[in-house]
Amino acid sequence: MPQTPAPTGADHRRGPFRVGDRVQITDEKRRINTLTLQTGGQFHSHVGVLDHDVLIGADEGSVVENNEGVRYQALRPLLKDFVLSMPRGAAVVYPKDAGQILTMGDIYPGARVVEAGVGSGALTISLLRAVGDGGSVHSFERRQEFADVATGNVATMFGAVPPAWKLSIGDFQEQVLNEKEPSSVDRVVLDMLAPWECLDAVATVLAPGGVWVNYIATVTQLSRVVEAIRADGRFTEPDSFESMVRGWHVDGLAVRPDHRMVAHTGFLMTTRRLSDGAVGIPKARRVKETEFAPEDVSAWTADHDEAAWGHENLGERGLSPKKLRKAGREALKTARAGGAEVEALVVETTAQSAAEKGGEEE
C-alpha cells in the first residue's frame, strides 16, 4: 500500500501517530524505549509484544497494551529526549547547557548563526529551533564522519533537513572566511578543542555587537581562550560560568534533592564584538596578590606547546573510527526510515563506510 510521506516542519510533531514517527513508550516501571513506527512492526521485550499498528493512528499521549496486557504510555520524544538518545559520535551539548547557550548567547528568531564543530548535531538542533525559518544556522565541521551523524540526527528531528541549515566541511577558522562576508554574522557558537585558534575568523565574520559563545570542557581550555580574547582587544571582557541542574524527588513528605546528578558537563563563556577601532575597557583588578605575569599565563595555558593540547591530555575519550562510522549509519538509517531526504548532504565517506561494513565486526 503506498504510504503518505511524513509531514515536515512543525506538522511533523502534531496529530495522531503516523508511520515513520518516533514514539517514546514508557511502561509502569518507567522503563523508556523509543520506536520508529512501521506498518506491521513489533516491539519485543521480556514482557511481551507490542504491535506498532496499535499505535499508528492513535493520539499522542495514548496508553496502549501489549499482547500480555502490559500498559505503555506513548508520546513523541521532546528535543531533550531525542538528543540524549540519538546516535552520537562525540560528546553532545546537554539540554541544560543548550538552554543556557540560547539564552546567554541571545539566539533569537531570524538570527544569522554560525556554529562549529557540529559533532552529533545536538546543539545544532536547538539553534535551528531558536532561529526559526526566518534565520539561518551555518555549521562547520572538520570531519565528514561527524557531519553524517549530525545530518541524520537533524533530519530525523525535523522530519527533513531544514532549509535554514547549511553544513560545510572544513576547519572553521579557514572555511568560515571563504563562505561568510565580514561582519555578516549575528552569533557565533563554538564547541571544539581549541577555540582560540578561531579568534581572527570570529572577529572577522561577527558583526559589531554580535555575541560569541564558547562551550568548553576543561578549566585549562577556558583559561586559554579567555586570556587570548582579552589579549586580542576586539571583544568585551568575557563572562564565564557553568550550569548545574539538580532534580528533586517529590513524594508525599519525602521531598529532597535527587541523590545523583550530572555535575560537570562544560563551561560556558560569552563575549561581544566591539566596533572596529574601539578600545575595550579591561576588567578592573583590585587585589595585588592575584597579579600574574604574562609568563604565568603562558605556562598555565601551555601556548608554547601545541602538542600538549590533544584529546588525551584534556581527558577526552578517543572514539574509534569504526564506532563513529556506525553512529553515522545508524543516524542516517533512522532519518531515512522516517522518510527524510538526506542524500544531498551525505558524501562519499558514508558510501565508503557502507562498502566497508561487510568486513567490520561491530
Ligand SMILES: C[S@@+](CC[C@H](N)C(=O)[O-])C[C@H]1O[C@@H](n2cnc3c(N)ncnc32)[C@H](O)[C@@H]1O
Ligand atoms: C564535542 S564535538 C561538538 C558536539 C556538538 N556541539 C553537539 O552538541 O553534538 C566537537 C566537534 O568539533 C569538531 N572540530 C574541532 N575543531 C574544529 C575546527 N577547528 N573546525 C571545525 N570543526 C572542528 C570535531 O571534529 C568535533 O566533531
